[in-house]
Amino acid sequence: MKGFFIVHLQALLFSLGQQLRTPFSSILTIAVLSISIALSGLFYLLVKNVTYLTGHLETSNQITLFLGQQVSEQDGRQLQRQLEKHRNIQATRLITKAEGLKEFEHYSGFGDALKALNSNPLPMVVQIFPRLSLTTQQQLQQLLDELKGLPGVSVAKLDMQWVQRLKAIIVLVERAVLVLASILGFAVIFITGNTIRLELQNRQEEVVIAKLVGATNGFIARPFLYSGFWYGFLAGILALLMITGLMKLLQSPLEQLTRLYLGYQDVVFLSVLNSVILLAVSSLLGVVGAWGVLVMQLNRLKPE
């Protein structure tokens, strides 16, 4: 049993030594692999962040009432007070035309465009926060229909709608990311496989001699399998560094973006568990790539 471990340890270190002996080609392969892995990781983080951020949106069911242009500010305030007493409404907020304009200038960056206009085109808005006891789509829809019919209200919008659309988009993106990550995973397998094939070709003489002195295919395959492992593992580490670096770069603009849109800032990084899984998967893919090539090629290599 001890001998078994020693033989494997030897093969493990030998294969690492082989890669160090040809640093240039090893680095190139590892770089290509790590880009594939890092892309998968970044896609995953994208989905994770979006899911995380939109998770908070569930509680932000709002109804926005856009009042007609002809409605005076006084009428608007009266409408707001009236709605405040509604049994299904928790709170309301009136945004006057002037306030709306200020907010719009502040957040949109189109303030100058508005200044070109003679009058303020923005309508007065009443924001409605329904009671939290209203959870189903149907209940909210009922309230919406009721508010729509009020005099002075020109448009009533349930903000749930865009949350739902966003969620549908997220599901689509999740699927797409899964497909992309699988494709990139296959790329890792094929790239490692091809690299191992070249290594096998370069060491053909050695393989043939080992066979002639009685080496089993398993013995010959071992260092190549470990070689595949090293490619996957080292590429995984490089990919983790790339992902962390990129996220650090993106962190502050991302936070600014989420602050503007959602009112809070929080960017999710890869967790320790995520990183361990990424390393394990990339190492495994490397081994699988090497194994596939060895199965196909080893029996073909024969002493002439």
Add this chain to the structure above:
Amino acid sequence: MIKFDRVSKGYAEVSDALVNVSFTIGKGEMVFLTGRSGAGKSTLLKLIALVETVSRGQVFLDGQNLNRVSQREIPFIRRKIGLIFQDYKLLNDRTVADNIALPLLVAGYNHQDIKRRVRAVLDKVGLVGKEKSYPLSLSGGEQQRVGIARAVVNKPSLILADEPTGNLDPELSTEIICLFKQFKQVGVTVFVATHDLTQVVESGCRQLILDRGRLVSG
């Protein structure tokens, strides 16, 4: 030790490399296989080493029918055979000691055993002090002795040598043949293919002569 029973071997390009060859070599015998280049000497050795398979007939090694050996068993049968080549087939990026250790490494010997056996065999072939050298820094005769050391380090019961002295001058050739005789004396079967007839005559060993694939004397 070796038994050929009406063995024929044909390649696609050469219709008959071996035709109806039958002979037996006993345990501990030293036998030369001679004949012109292309007479089928290498093919015959390859059949024993399981590098090639017969077209017709049967080859027995130590009582085992080689026709019935599966791919899986081949490595284990090869461990019983020490192979020696005209071009030595050494790994030039490994030291002499590492080259010689290869069959032991392959067979899973532990580090201590490997060291001990390599030292012993270096002594036997007269290469003590060269273990850290690389093959290309050695002379042809020395390289062949490394090849022989590698072939015998695993204590095989059979040595197959394909033109082992083909690249060496007469003096070195005699040395190599002397080495083979020493192995024979300890009970190893030695089967040497060569076209160097003077060596064969001097040795006084049994001779099998191949001519265009047919055994004409033996």
